[in-house]
Amino acid sequence: MSPGQSNMLPRPFSVYRADTLSGEISLLIEIKGKGTALLAETTPGVSLKLLGPLGRGFPDLPPRSLLVAGGAGIAPLAFLAASTAAPRTLLYCARSSEFLVCPDTDLDLPGLSVMEATDDGSRGVKGTAADLLSNRIEKAGAVFACGPRPMLAAVKEICSRAKIETWFSLEERMACGIGACVGCAVATTGGYRRVCRDGPVFPAEEVIFDG
Ligand SMILES: Cc1cc2nc3c(=O)[nH]c(=O)nc-3n(C[C@H](O)[C@H](O)[C@H](O)COP(=O)(O)OP(=O)(O)OC[C@H]3O[C@@H](n4cnc5c(N)ncnc54)[C@H](O)[C@@H]3O)c2cc1C
Ligand code: FES
Incomplete structure (x- = not known):
């Protein structure tokens, strides 16, 4: 997505919520730099260019799924969590409370348990996503995660030791968004x-973190 009048490359965002009746979608955007700051300044009535949906999403959630979100990685996982009413648990983690940007009311979904952790203990348990996950991995049906690469690397290690099916949504910088520039390639x-x-x-x- 990009501000309509700017010459900036588009920025990639996950669908956070979708209303199939009205056709409206919502995004949850953390301000990181110039592009997200410009988007945050956008007022109603301003046109934005949007291309999508693009790429491949998560598979369906099996019973007892654990969803692990780091910071703005909550966006695709909140969307995934809303796709079923089966019992599932969201482990929502960030550096501190100000980075737990998702409103509580948006996570008030039937069958969803939410556990929060912050590195500094300012909200939820004091600790990391890995700490929360380690205590719950044995009973998990599958794990779905999105967040900073160091968090995903730790999640991969825990899940692979426990032999639990695990899926990651990766966040790389992008240019074209359609497979042409190879700017978003990962090992x-x-x-x-x-x-x-x-x-x-x-x-x-399949994801190599040190490559
Ligand atoms: C598939 C996908 C889905 C995403 N979904 C969301 C979402 O729902 N909500 C959300 O807030 N963000 C999401 N992101 C991340 C978002 O695209 C970046 O934060 C954004 O592009 C930063 O643009 P900027 O111009 O504000 O910052 P820049 O000025 O381009 O960069 C500012 C800082 O952010 C870092 N950065 C830039 N792009 C990324 C990136 N893609 N991943 C990690 N760090 C980056 C830079 O290294 C720099 O430190 C997603 C990324 C991908 C690839
Ligand atoms: S952004 Fe993926 S190939 Fe261009």
Whole structure:
């Protein structure tokens, strides 16, 4: 998505909520730099260019799924959490409370348990996503995660030790969004893959974090 009048490259965002009746979608955007700051200043009535939906999303949630969100990684996981009423648990983690940007009311979904953790203990449990996950991994049906790469690397290690099916939504910088520029390529066990076209969702076992 990009501000209509600017010459900036578009920025990638997840669908946070979708209303199938009205056709409206919502985004949850954390301000990081110039593009997100410009989007945050947008007022009603301003036109934005939007291309999508693009890429491959998460598979359906099996019973007892654990959803692990780091910071703005909550956006695709909140959307996923709303796709079923089956019992599932969201582990929602960030550096501190100000980075837990998702309103509580948006996570008040039937069958969803929410556990929060912050590195500094300013909200929820004091600790990391890995701390929360380690205590719950044994009973998980599958794990779905989105967040900073160090968090995903820790999640991968825990899940692979416990042999639990795990899926990641990767956040890379993008330019074209349609597979043409290769600017979003990441190392996987199958070679370099484009996050915009081949992902952003990949099986965790395929993602190489030190490559
Ligand atoms: C598939 C996908 C879905 C995403 N969904 C969301 C979402 O729902 N909500 C949301 O807030 N953000 C989301 N992001 C991240 C978002 O695209 C970036 O934060 C945004 O592009 C930053 O643009 P900017 O111009 O504000 O910052 P820039 O000026 O471009 O960068 C500011 C800082 O952010 C870092 N940065 C820039 N782009 C990324 C990126 N893609 N991933 C990690 N760090 C980055 C830069 O290294 C720099 O430190 C998603 C990214 C991807 C690939
Ligand atoms: S952003 Fe151009 S190939 Fe992915």
